């Protein structure tokens with residue numbers, strides 16, 4: 001009914017600028033960095049090898065889904081029932097299902113939920129808040145945001161008590 005367009009506020013995953021967009025928009029140009037950014041929600045159902053997976057929306061990885069990337073940047077959070085091999089950076093929440101797994105350099109998110117049976121390998125930094133862009137720093141008065149570092153060991157104990165940060169090899 002009607003043509004009222006629902007809007008939502010998002011943050012550019014590249015520069016941190018806040019902007020308001022239509023709920024139906026799939027992409028837009030960020031007024032902060034003038035780059036095209038994606039807004040759409042994504043569902044990963046198969047093996048998806050990419051360099052970077054970026055969206056201001058949500059990312060869902062189904063049981064058979066697998067992402068192998070250097071980095072995932074995401075606005076609204078990630079729900080993972082499959083496999084992620086990538087550093088994760090999201091303003092939203094991350095949720096791992098019982099048979100899911102994550103391996104990466106760092107996982108930064110507002111909050112994290114880990115079901116028993118999930119396997120996580122890497123540094124988890126939660127809660128994490130995306131730094132404000134340079135122009136907005138004074139407005140909000142935020143300095144460098146302190147992130148509480150959660151030991152990877154603690155997080156990984158759900159499956160393997162001896163799991164520790166992998167020190168050999170590099171993420172590619």
Ligand SMILES: [Zn+2]
Nearest residue numbers: 012015030033
């Ligand atoms: Zn931007």
